Amino acid sequence: ETGVTQSPTHLIKTRGQQVTLRCSSQSGHNTVSWYQQALGQGPQFIFQYYREEENGRGNFPPRFSGLQFPNYSSELNVNALELDDSALYLCASSLARGGQNTQYFGPGTRLTVL
Amino acid sequence: KQEVTQIPAALSVPEGENLVLNCSFTDSAIYNLQWFRQDPGKGLTSLLLIQSSQREQTSGRLNASLDKSSGRSTLYIAASQPGDSATYLCAVNSGYSTLTFGKGTMLLVSP
Numbered sequence: 001e002t003g004v005t006q007s008p009t010h011l012i013k014t015r016g017q018q019v020t021l022r023c024s025s026q027s028g029h030n031t032v033s034w035y036q037q038a039l040g041q042g043p044q045f046i047f048q049y050y051r052e053e054e055n056g057r058g059n060f061p062p063r064f065s066g067l068q069f070p071n072y073s074s075e076l077n078v079n080a081l082e083l084d085d086s087a088l089y090l091c092a093s094s095l096a097r098g099g100q101n102t103q104y105f106g107p108g109t110r111l112t113v114l
Numbered sequence: 115k116q117e118v119t120q121i122p123a124a125l126s127v128p129e130g131e132n133l134v135l136n137c138s139f140t141d142s143a144i145y146n147l148q149w150f151r152q153d154p155g156k157g158l159t160s161l162l163l164i165q166s167s168q169r170e171q172t173s174g175r176l177n178a179s180l181d182k183s184s185g186r187s188t189l190y191i192a193a194s195q196p197g198d199s200a201t202y203l204c205a206v207n208s209g210y211s212t213l214t215f216g217k218g219t220m221l222l223v224s225p
Contacts, residue, residue, distance in 0.1 A: 033212060042118070042203055042215030043158075056212055090157060092213075102148070103213060107157040 004093050004106035012112045013081050021076040021109045023091030031055070031096060032074040033103060034066060037088040049074055050096075078111075086113045116141045116208050120216035127194055128224055135189040135219045137204030142182050148213070149178050149189050150203040158203065162189070194223045 005024045013019050025032050031050045035043035045058035049068035063079040072093070078085055088110050092103035117140045127133055137147070146165045150158040162171045162178040164187070170179040177190040191198060201220045205213040 035213075035215075040217070042205075042217045043213070045212045045214070048212055058212075088155075088157075102146075102160070102163055103207075104160070105150075105158040110155065 004091060004104050006089075006091050006106040006109050008109060009107070010110045010112075012114065014114050015081055015083060017081050018077065018079045019081060019111060021078075021089050021091075021111070023074045023076070023093075023106060025072045025074065025091075025093030026104050029093035029095055029104070030072050031094045031101070032068055032072065033092045033094070034074070034076050035090040035092065036060075037090060037108075038084075039087070043088075043090055046076070081113045083113050086111060116144075116206060116214040118204060118206055118214050118216040120202075120204055120219050122219060123217065124220040124222075126222045126224065129194060129196060131194050131223075132190070132192050133194055133221075135191070135202050135204075135221070137187040137189070137216055139185045139187075139206045139214075141208060142185050143208060144182065145207045145209065147178075147180055147187050148205045148207065149176075149187075150205065152201045152203060152218070154201075161202075191221075194221075196223050196225050199223050 033048040034046040037043040047057040048055045052068045068074045088108045090108045091106045094101040094103045121136045148163045149161045164180040175192040201218040203218045205215045
């Protein structure tokens with residue numbers, strides 16, 4: 001069974017650019033959540049996708065957007081990058097969207113905005 | 115809005131000590147609570163998950179307890195080792211598998 005994978009591992013962008021991060025969910029999982037973890041902070045919920053539709057969103061502006069594909073893999077897109085977007089971006093998948101389901105995390109993508 | 119607080123923010127102990135990490139949350143309507151370990155610059159490793167109907171979970175030298183009514187959880191680490199050095203994060207699941215995290219406790223175990 002393959003775990004959650006993310007790509008790329010590291011990324012450096014400049015302010016104003018756009019970035020796409022990718023996540024492959026664990027086999028059989030139809031729900032993907034994205035989190036942002038700034039240095040020294042706990043992860044913060046960005047949004048969740050369930051069966052290709054957004055299923056909840058945290059306190060992040062619209063320039064943070066996402067997609068989920070039929071194979072349940074997912075993308076996180078960030079437009080008009082700002083310096084404060086520098087963070088570790090974590091993807092987590094779960095078997096379903098129910099509250100009792102465990103989330104399994106990927107290794108993360110480290111984004112640096114210069 | 116759910117808020118999670120972890121105390122202490124940092125902890126330094128000599129090898130062999132037993133230690134307790136604390137987590138508190140403001141809304142007791144949770145599905146479960148999870149403790150994670152994070153090594154510097156790395157992703158999250160799940161250590162223990164306690165469902166809302168449970169009082170504790172154990173895995174090896176780790177024991178996590180949950181008092182949902184008072185909004186508290188503790189992670190007990192027995193006989194600490196240098197390899198236990200990491201940041202420990204507490205997260206509560208209040209619905210739809212979205213987690214609210216604390217800021218973590220940075221643990222350093224010295225030989």
